[in-house]
Amino acid sequence: MLLPLSAAAIMAAVLLWELALPRLRVSLPQLAHELAARRRASRATDRSRGTLASGEHPRFGPQGYDPGRELRAEQRARELLRSCVNEEEWAMYRDLGFLRVWAPSRAVTHTDGAPYAYLLYPHRPIVAYIPQTGALLNEYCVAFPDETRPYGSARLPDADDVLAKWMALTADERRLIADANMHLPGRQVDPQQVREDLARLARWERERLERAAGSVRAA
């Protein structure tokens, strides 16, 4: 009695396995795929929330983002920028966060005022404008990516990015402009923001002149 029942149970199990096998062949890879997709979605959510547990940073990769290191790099970059540009330009960057470069940069003198000028922002396009009217001319989108990515990022510190733009522009304006992607104003830099920056610059220059005049009178 036991033997026929056991044989029947084994036969039933084999039949069920044979019936289930084709479905398992299809559904198991699907299950693995779904699990991988869930893991990816979870990592993307972590990135958007800035809560990567492993120390991974979306821009800096698996080597990690170290705010202290970036801060030290920026301080070093600011000192280098300060040593390369003149006192007024350094003060402009320190106080306003951007540099103005008169153009054409290789002109001998600008007795009637420069025909145009550039605003150099860190990691944003160079903006060309007419100083006399404040009219915006173009945006020149240019980057200096270091593909060796020493700490997982190709991005120079802010002040180094401005220094690279300043060196390239004052040394060989045409070459830099030829390498850049040119766009009409407003493509990446908000024109209203630029106008406000130009107003801040005018105010800043006025105050500097007044301070200089005041110190001369006091002397």
Add this chain to the structure above:
Amino acid sequence: MRLLRLKPGHGEIVLVEGDMEVPEQERELIEAFRRELDAGMWAAVPTERTDGRREAEMVRSFDDVPRDAERVIFFPRAAGGAGR
């Protein structure tokens, strides 16, 4: 003379420092200079004009570097930025 390189996450690093009047040190400077250019870097020498205006001069070979230059700064070559 010092050869400096702008570096992400660090600021500038000193690649090599040497006296142009000492042949062995000059050779080291030349070798480091060529290595950076071969790696695709641009090289610039910050200068000051007689009227006090500061600017930079791009150098494409070591012969272009003024003998009295204090430093040469290497930085990644410009690329058209991404149009977002």
